Amino acid sequence: MSLVIAVANQKGGSGKTTIALNLAGAYCDDDPSLRVLVIDAGSQNSSMRATSAGNRAISVHCRRPGAAGSNLGREIKRMAENYDLIVVDCPPSAHDMNTEVAIAASDFVLVSMDASALNAWSTVGMLQLVRRKVGSDATACGVVFNKVNTKTTGYGEDRTAMEEDNPYPILRSTIAQREI
Template identity: 30%
Template sequence: MAGKVITIAQQKGGAGKTTLAAHLAVAWASAGRCVVVLDIDPQASLSGWAAMRKERPDAPTAPDIRAITGWRVAAEVDKLKKDFDVVLIDSPPHAETEARVAVRVADLVVVPIQPSPMDLWATQATLDLAKQENSTVLLVLNRVPPRSNLADTMGQAIGKLGAKVAKTQLGNRVALAAALLEGRGITEAAPSSVAGKEFAALAKEVLKAATKG
């Protein structure tokens, strides 16, 4: 059976797209999945984290992380999904050809969105792109502050965007950045932490949604 292709997309910068990609990839790998990550974002933040990861004393070999140019995405995905359980794409934050192709080839497009009016309004462009490419979308509430009335209100507004919203929400947690600075994912650095449990749950939910999609 071919692996599932999951693209992380969000045209608004600063929504936590690459952070989400890194922690999800590690969560799947930690759960025994064979995972490859394609970094096609010109900022190459994920590739920088991968280089740091390789310098660790224990040098984890999973997930497999590769930086490629956007025009190669479709052909590369066709090959990789034969050998991997999950092909995860960290797409660039714009609607040009590379991002469009990454959305087009996906079984599921995961869109991180912070509970703020600016993120709400800016996310519509990403949803429009997914609709144009006939791609299934899962919105993920990211960096949710604890006990926030605004978060509750924004959660209701986000639910009206017309796309499915993940049941698992991600809190605004320092541990996520700390793990990345160590070249690790949160499910490696602190699997029993609240953040670790959130990402383990989200990884299961996303993969289930991709399978249904």
């Protein structure tokens, strides 16, 4: 049986694909014997493109389920037999069947957001979906700030706002706006 992590948010460009691939790669680096799979549940095939474009070979396998919805659920179940870790790169929509299925099938939902009002609204909507699907268990989900400058007032305000009225932790680790 594998651990399943879904990387999700309805806001496009919040870093889901980047984080899914880097997370999978980091686990592989950490323990090369780990069997890690990235499932590209998005509509743009970006995880698939990113892995094929990379220079450095990591033992992450990437696949895309044939069709939306229940097929993804079946795919995750089937793949859980053969992998230790499955990272699902979700599409940028809370209304997409694949997002709902991935959240319901995962052990942990990682919601990526950047510091902006638009992102905060999307994230609140996403967390409501997670709550409906998996309940309020604080270990079921976490929010990670991506592409942030933690010295700005905007980040501080967004972080405080996210911490209110939300059962899930805002991760202490943040990811800066990287140049490369």
